[in-house]
Amino acid sequence: MNxxxxxxxxxxxxxxxxxxxxxxxxxxxxYEVSMAHTGPEGASQAAGSAWVAVILDGMLPGxxxxxxxxxxxxxxxxxxxxxxxxxxxxxxxxxxxxxRGRLSAENFFNA
Numbered sequence: 001m002n003x004x005x006x007x008x009x010x011x012x013x014x015x016x017x018x019x020x021x022x023x024x025x026x027x028x029x030x031y032e033v034s035m036a037h038t039g040p041e042g043a044s045q046a047a048g049s050a051w052v053a054v055i056l057d058g059m060l061p062g063x064x065x066x067x068x069x070x071x072x073x074x075x076x077x078x079x080x081x082x083x084x085x086x087x088x089x090x091x092x093x094x095x096x097x098x099x100r101g102r103l104s105a106e107n108f109f110n111a
Contacts, residue, residue, distance in 0.1 A: 042063075
């Protein structure tokens, strides 16, 4: 990444309102935020570029977030935060850097 490049963050979530909220919050902080709304789209984007971090929903259309994470881990050790309704103990070996209970767009940054 060159000295003037903005750090790139990938948000993979089918909740487009939440994706837009995350982008609106982080863009003024200097991040370039890209979005994917299905599992296959997210896996493809994650593999195709260098990211500083990925925010990943556990339940996605086309491929669940845990399968997306497995594919990410085949080629990258990028930090991944999973947002999912299930408790962590249900997926302790998934390889995520952090785990948060699923939040709505309104309270994502207040957690």
